[in-house]
Structure formats: structure tokens, C-alpha cells
Amino acid sequence: MWLFNERSDRSTLVHLLALGLISLLAVASATHSEHSTFWGGASGRQFIYLVVGVVVYMIVQRVDYHDWAELSVLFYAAGLILLALLPFVARPISGARSWLEIGPLRLQPSEPMKAVVALVVAAVLSQKKGTLSLGRLMQLGALVGVPMLLILMQPDMGTAITFVPLFLATAWLAGIRPRVLVSLALIAALAAPIGWFVVLKPYQKERILTVFDPGRDPSGSGYQVIQSRIAVGSGGVAGKGLFRGSQSRLDFLPARETDFIMAVIAEENGLVGVLVVLGLYLSLMLRAIQTATIAQDRLGVYLAAGVASLWTGQILINLGMVTGVLPTIGVPLPIVSSGGSAIVATFFAFGLVASVRRGRFVNA
Template identity: 35%
Template structure:
């Protein structure tokens, strides 16, 4: 037994109790360590961004503990459990998205939140970072990775329905990231490039229609302002200007923790959520921003390693989708803060304040660990 444990330690997979589902519970020490470092760093920065509010910090800490619990629980489940329940989880997410369209809570021009009796408000679109990779992986696996013409049409419907509902909320950033994640899954499964080319042609054809009839006025202003924020410095360009000012004023080493002026004097909007990295840049400087991005890159690399070494095809597809979607959130958020993309209202995973994003991200990590590291017959 000691030799077996030593072998597993060398592979960074540790077992600490026998699960009630008939298999040993695993976790990856590298991924868990990086995640814990990110969470700890995020809490320190949030304490400053929240104006040194202990109540806000405690609320976030409780959410993160819940997220870690979800990670551990998700890691314990069998691969076959995820395979069997993938359609049900997907259907449940679709129902929640329809509920948002009918009963959702509007905030700042978007209807993304659901407020159910007895539950804290949450954002159902966050569940798609789990349910969408699961359903795409399930469908591809049921076809033995041999997709025909009608299979592609089915996948377009499977992916297009939830993505379209998210797009109409409107939540363009999340919709874009989900599409990129699915595209990566299909590419790694050997889908021919001509299908991606057809998709790009479809996007190019539909772009004028989306611009004129789907985008709202303030979304068009955000895109136009992206190229010249000074055109509307007190309106659509305000967020980008203040964010760049915060990051630039921090220099290499920053002004010091709790010493940021843009955030603490309320020049920087949403400093504790969407623009948290601007607070980091101002108070801790360029060096800590790079360190943070390196941590994200290490998590991405570890998840990709686990996905590409998965013991089953289902795990390979699902793990890849979860990984790309996670890193997509990071890239889009950073690009938004730096003014490289329009402001789309996306949090920085595991660092920004909020429960829905943090909990679902850690649950997704648990799913990736389960489907990529457990040796299971999908039909069990």
C-alpha cells in the first residue's frame, strides 16, 4: 500500500478517503495548490477593493469555502455519473436560462440573474461552463468521435440554444467564450477545418444584422469608444480611461496595498468585480499583475495536461472544454481592463467578488479532475 501511495504522489494525484460511490477520491495537488494561492491572493486584494470591509470579505470567504466543497464533491463522482447525467444537467441549465428570460432580475441593462425564494440570487449562465462541455462531450462520445453531417447540425442546435439565450440577456462576453470553448473541443476532436471556415463566413454575414438589429445603443457605443475612449470620456469611455489610468499609475511596484486612489476615491467603477486587476495594477504594480497571470497560465497548463492525458475520450473532450472556457474568461477580462476589448462585464475567475463565478469555476475544476483522472467504464 505504501508503495502504491508513493507512486501516486509522484504523479501528484493523492487519495485521502474512500468515496461513498465505490471509488477513491482523488485530487491533483498541483491544481489545488495553485487554486488555493489564487484564492488567498484574491481575498487580500478584495479586502482593499472593498474599502477594507470585513463583512464583504467574510461573505466572499464563505462563498469560496462553498466552492472548494463543490470542487471536492465534484472530484468524487464517477466518470459514468457525469456521462449519464450530462443530458439532464444540460436540460436543467436550459430551463434556468428560460427562467431568466421570463423572471430574471435586470441590472445595468442586462437580465442575467435569477432570484428564487429562499436562495441567494445567482447567474444561471455560469453553469454553462460545466453543462456545455459535458453535453458536447457526451454527444461526441456517443457517436464514437465519428461525426456526420447531421451530427454537426445537432451540435449547432445543442450549442446554439443556450448560447443564444445568453446572447439575448445580453451577455456577449460569456456567449463568445462559450463558443470559443466548444470550437476548441471540436478542433481537438478532429473536426475538419472547413466547418470552422463555414462558421466564420456565417459570422461575417450575420455581423451587419447583429450590429443593426441585435446590439443595443450602449453596446454599439462601447465598441466605437474602444478605439477612441476620449470621444466620450464621461460616458462610454469612462471605464476604460479610469482602468488604464489605474494600471499605468501603479508602475512596476504599485502605490502600496490599500493606497490606490482610482479605486478608493471611486473613480474606478466595479473595482471589486470586473476591474479587480486594475486595482491590483495600481496598488501592487506590474510585477504582481504578471505573477497573477503566470498563476493563471500554470492552472491552464495543468488542466490541459490532465485533459490530454485523460484515461477516456469523454474526459479528454470535457476537460479541454472546461479548460479553454476558464482561460477564455481570464483573457477577455484582462483585455477588457486594458482597453483591448469592449467592456462586457465579465469577472476575473477566482479573484473578482461574487459567488456564482467562483463556485461554478471550482466545481468545473472538480468535474475536470473526475473525468480526466478516474479510470471508469462510461456504461457503468
């Protein structure tokens, strides 16, 4: 098969597929009811997304990442236009104008935008060498900041915040001086009160406060956190068994097939299941970092490391929500959470990483 040959990154695909399989079981369990079938519900859709994802992965990894870098500005521009159009064309779904509806398809442009921003950042950073000047740092900030701002206005705080790890990691790799990093941290600390009083909405503040004291509003914003922790904790070592989690099956766990899917896995498969998932993610990410270390050029380094950072950040934020150590801000778990846009975007992003890995053979 010319599309996926001996130079292709098999290991990354295996990781993604393993997570996809876990996702199918977890989503099926989370959405299981007397009237549902595996194929008829969210799990059936998830299967289709995974198939599409695998195809996307294969195509993306086969194409030279330099070609993708050349296309990145185009993608980026298209993504920005889509995001900018959303407020006018999107119907609000649970309060956010985040989805484009084309017939039966529902597309969330902010998800592929993650991969596109990772790509464009890598492309732009790779054009110059030398330490990161303030001007280029601002350029980097603008590249990440503009789509982030547009997403924040949907409003989708969760997706927006996942761009921060990308920005930090790529700035770090581009050679940001430690004292600039410290200054940035200081500015962020100073800006925090403004954010608290100006930007955040009351429900968001409530969610942040809930992290420190889930009991402050057990029926409101604390409810999700309490129920998620109960689900996780009651799983114990080996879990209650697949399809046997009382917290998820009896509707105690909100958003259980999407943002809180990890709570379902933790409840039904226990610490064993959790460690399997965490191990798969860590191994996938370390492999992406390893790809960065053996990449042929800075574009490859920034691309692989950028994707790894963005996705790792997203995973860690999601786990923080599920365990209640971070506020609930609506970040899904890559691949495992139900949702087509995110799955395809993830396969796309790791296809880029695989392309970088593949690229080392070209001029070897």
C-alpha cells in the same frame, strides 16, 4: 480523508486556492472603506463562496466523471429550464434579468451553465468517433447555441460570448476539417454587419468603438476604459501597495470588485502582481490541457480541454476589457472577481477536470 486522497489533483486545488487568496485581498481592497470590515463586506462573502467552492471541488473530483456525464443531460435540461424561466421570475438588476433570488441568496444560473454545457458537449461528442460531420457540428452548435441564445436575451452579452471558445475548441478537438472552420469564419465575417446593425444595441456599439478610441466619449462609455487603463498603467512595476490604489480607493474605477478586479491588482501590485496572477492562470490551464492529453477516453479529453478553453477564453476576454483592447462586455475574472455563482461554477468545472485526471488511475 477518503474525499480527497493521494489520487486527487492537489496541484489544481492549490492553484484555485492561490487565486482565491489573491481574490480575498483584491476584493477587500476594492471594497475597503472607513465603515467596512473584512468579514462584513464583499470579501467576507467571497471567503464563504471559496469555502463552498472547495467543498464542491472535493465532491465533484471524487465522483467518476462518467457518472457526471450520465447526469449531464439532466443538468443541461434543468439549466435550460431555469434560463428559460428567468425572464418571467427574475427581477431586472442593472438592466438584466440574470439572477434568481431565493431568500437572501442570489443565484446566477448562467454561471453553472458554463460547466454544464462543457460537460454535455463532452458527453455528446464522445458518443461517436470519426471526423465531425456537418450534422454533428450542427448538433454541437445547437447544444452550445440554445443556452447562449437564452443568456443573450437576458441580456448578458459577456456570459454568452464565453461559450464561443468552448464551441470552437471542442469542434476543433472533435476533428472539424480546417475548411469547415474557414467557412465558419467566413460566415461569421459576413454575419458581422448584420450583428452590428440588427443585434447590437447603441451602447454596445459605442463600447466597441471605444476600444479604438477611448477619447471619443471620456465621460460615457470611454470612462471605464480610460480609468481602468490609468489604474493599470499607474501601477508600474511594483504597484502602489495593497489598499493604496488611488484609482480604486477614490471610486475612479467602476465595477472594481467584479469585472475590473484585475485593474485593482495591477494598480496596487504592479506588473509583478499581474504576472503572478497570469502565471497561476496559465499554469492552471496548461495542467487542464495536460489532463486532457493523459485522459483515458475522449470524454475526458473533451471535458478537460473544453473547460480549459471556456475558462481561458473568459480570462482573456476579461483581461482585454481591463486593458482596453476589447470592448467592455461584462465578463468577470474567474475566482478573482467577487461573485458566488461564478466561483462555485469554476470550482465545479475544475473538479470535473480533476475527476478526469483521477480517472486515469481507475483502470490503470
